[in-house]
Amino acid sequence: MIKAVLLDVDNTLLDFHACAEASMIAALEENRIPNKASLFRSFLKINDGLWREIEQGLLTKDRLHQIRWNQVFADQGIDFDGVLFEKSFLKYLVQKIYPIEGAYALLEYLSGKYILCAVTNGPYEQQRKRLEAANMLSFFDHLFVSEKIGFEKPSKSFFDACFAALPGILPEETMIIGDSITADMMGGLQYGIQTCWFNYHHIQPPKDIAFTYIADTL
Numbered sequence: 001m002i003k004a005v006l007l008d009v010d011n012t013l014l015d016f017h018a019c020a021e022a023s024m025i026a027a028l029e030e031n032r033i034p035n036k037a038s039l040f041r042s043f044l045k046i047n048d049g050l051w052r053e054i055e056q057g058l059l060t061k062d063r064l065h066q067i068r069w070n071q072v073f074a075d076q077g078i079d080f081d082g083v084l085f086e087k088s089f090l091k092y093l094v095q096k097i098y099p100i101e102g103a104y105a106l107l108e109y110l111s112g113k114y115i116l117c118a119v120t121n122g123p124y125e126q127q128r129k130r131l132e133a134a135n136m137l138s139f140f141d142h143l144f145v146s147e148k149i150g151f152e153k154p155s156k157s158f159f160d161a162c163f164a165a166l167p168g169i170l171p172e173e174t175m176i177i178g179d180s181i182t183a184d185m186m187g188g189l190q191y192g193i194q195t196c197w198f199n200y201h202h203i204q205p206p207k208d209i210a211f212t213y214i215a216d217t218l
Contacts, residue, residue: 002194004115004169006144006162008178009127011100011200012218013107013118014134017044018098020089026096027088033080042075043068054121055152055183061123065090094129099136100200102218107139115166117142119176121152121183142166153180154187175212185211 010016021040028035050068053059069089070082110116118140120127124147131137144162151157163169171192178184179200188195189209196213199205205214 001173002114002175003173004117004166004175005110006117006119006174006176006178006188006193007107007110007140008176008180008184008198009118009120009131010122011179012177012184012198013100013103013136014130015098015100019093019096019130020044020047022096022098023089023092026092027085030088031080031085033078033085036076036078039072039076039078043072046071046075051121052182055154057152057155061147090126094126094133097130097134099134100218103136106218107136111139115141115169117144117162117166119144119153119158119162119178119184121146124148153183154190156191159187159191159193177215181206181209185209 007013020043024040024043025035047068050059050064054061054064065086066083068082069085073080073082073085107116116139118127118131122145124145127145128137128143142165144165146152146158149158149161151161163171172194175194175196176184176188177196177198179198181197185195185197194212196215197205197211198218199214199216202216205211
């Protein structure tokens with residue numbers, strides 16, 4: 001019997017791609033930098049690679065903020081201070097909110113029936129402000145953020161901290177819902193948590209991973 005649900009935030013409840021692209025465009029306009037058709041694709045590729053390094057403990061979020069846009073601009077041949085641009089980008093990221101279709105219906109359904117917990121590797125204040133701006137924060141009983149916990153999903157230590165705050169709840173009585181195979185699903189599988197992979201990008205499911213459930217829509 002499920003008693004608690006762990007819900008990822010980015011690309012599960014909030015469309016990070018839409019939020020990031022809108023924030024990038026606003027930051028470009030603020031800094032008078034021309035947009036290029038390939039710029040956001042470059043950002044997604046570089047950002048995804050950097051976050052994989054964070055999940056593996058090879059990179060800190062502080063370091064990510066120092067190098068992310070410098071790497072994107074170098075890739076795109078843009079001469080601008082990436083650290084300065086990062087500050088503009090993050091300012092807009094907490095303002096540009098795009099909930100994924102079905103997110104509110106899911107939260108309303110789960111809230112009150114289960115202990116509802118947000119689980120995210122994003123920076124604490126950023127994620128709290130984004131959930132608050134989206135009118136989602138009040139649905140959650142717990143907000144588990146790697147920056148506060150000291151460990152990233154999918155590490156065992158991250159989930160140890162989650163369950164320390166959920167006394168009497170067993171992993172098998174818990175489900176994690178998220179889009180990331182590496183952070184959400186592998187973390188849940190390794191910990192004995194039931195998994196629901198939100199196939200946000202509608203890709204062919206990997207055959208070698210035994211998800212409990214797969215959902216194409218919230």
